[in-house]
Amino acid sequence: MRAFAGLILAACMASAATTASAAPDKGAALATQVKAGEAIYARCLACHALAYDRTGPRHCGLFGRRAGSVKGFNYSDAMKHSNIVWNEKTLNLFLSNPTKTVPGTTMTYAGVTSQKERSDLISYLKQANTSPECKK
Template sequence: MKVDIKKVVIGAMAFLALPAAASAQDAKKGEIIFRQCMACHALEAGKNKIGPSLHAIVGRQAGTIEGFAYSDAMKNSGLTWDESNLTQYLLAPKSLVPGTKMAFAGIKDEVKRGDLIAYLKQATQ
């Protein structure tokens, strides 16, 4: 039996690339998911609603938007909103920051959370 190494290597490379392609974040889909956040959050700087403005959220220290009445838990969380913390918070806000005022159950779907974060990174720079 003759094995074509070139085909085996190409096939293996294609197989290994599948999970990365399947898990790519989609900001366009994230924009649609963000619609459920719009009742409480704005993307514009300085525009607080029930929740704080999400303008420049990625890289910002939690609980620091001027003029918004954060819970003590959020103000004292010590979090910086990076992709990892946003992922955990959007999964279960009260688990990451017990005592937060955010009344949101979370987004259980990992792909949807990733898409939403991709949108926030793009839309709030």
Template sequence: MTRRWPPVILVILLTMTASPALAGPPTGDPARGERLYAGRCGFCHSLDANRFGPRHRGVYGRRAGAVAGFRYSKALASRDVTWTAETLDAWLADPKRFAPGTSMGARTPSPQDRADLIAYLRAHP
């Protein structure tokens, strides 16, 4: 005899055993993102001044390659993209893949680190 599970039990079992990849992106912590930004990004970037890289205040929602006074690589300047959680996540994960030929080489492999950095950047319009 085959045992039939009630649908509610199947939903509970599937929820408990679902892959973390199905759970969606991690929630970002802006305070942790600030520490990561200082340690990983602060050498080349600042919130308010162009350095080796462009300033980041207001990056969330801004068109890529749009900071006045900063000279972008052709690879990034030619991209028609707006910085959102999704585009920033792809950029931080692998800038060279996102915009082949870009001068940005630093990668952030950890999804949680990326989420925290994005939360920090988003908190600075």
């Protein structure tokens, strides 16, 4: 019985050590993903900005916002009536093929075909939405 208890204790300690060492790796992986997403966001800068409207609407406040709802921005009827609320899932779908996801959108960008690039971009946008630029 004592040997069994020792095995359980050793297994718990090994599990705790693995969890503790995995935490920094997870943070580093997220930082790498956000950095990659920032590079991908450079493509978006032709029409969008984080904190102000350009040809496309601003991205600050994107998550949880209803599509077509930024005050003063002139959206297509298709976007205004899409009933999309932006979250990771809806953004991933839209970014994969904007004109297929919202037929009639005025966003003419073909989309981000790579799932990894979309994931990186979404990670960047989530992080950017907590930045000082978006808190103004």
